[in-house]
Amino acid sequence: MVKNKNLMKLILTALFTGIAVVLKCFLGIPVNLFGGFIKDINLSTSIIMYTSIIFGPLYGGIAGGLVDLLAYVIRPMGAFQPLFTVVNILFGVIPALFTKLLPNRPFVAILVKVAVTQTVCSFILNTLILILLGYMPASVAWVRALSAFVLIPVHSVVIYYLLKATEPHYKKIFLQ
DSSP states (O other), rough: OOSSSHHHHHHHHHHHHOOOOOHHHOOOOEEEEETEEEEEOOOOHHHHHHHHHHOOOHHHHHHHHHHHHHHHHHHSSSSSOHHHHHHHHHHHHHHHHHHHHHHOOSHHHHHHHHHHIIIIIIIIHHHHHHTTTSSSGGGGHHHHHHHHEEEEEEEEHHHHHHHHHHHHHHHHHOOO
């Protein structure tokens, strides 16, 4: 039995943050079209959303913010933009807000959480930031929409199987 559950959550959040940073920095696929960078496809947001679903919005938001900051320090892809850090924090907050409304395990519930988060954060907010700051013309926003919506089932499957594989262990640690 774990005596200090908050410390255990913090340690596991740090572990998941490290995994997400590695996924973002070294295993991402940059998409360049029309002479410029459009999107970086990676699974770091799956880990951030997973952390959010397991530990709640505070730990998910911390993980999201730290992943963005550490990824910038390790492998900067342009100038630092704090608005993207805020969006990454939202990647860690939004799924946890739906956890109270929707159960964790059923795939449909995870699909809804991921779909809402991807639509709000990846498609709407990140695309809007890129357009308003002049990093991307509005005419190629459809490419970001396509990638955001294609990644919904990918993130959902990753999160579903992570939850399925780790749920017995979390129940032993945190519910006793």
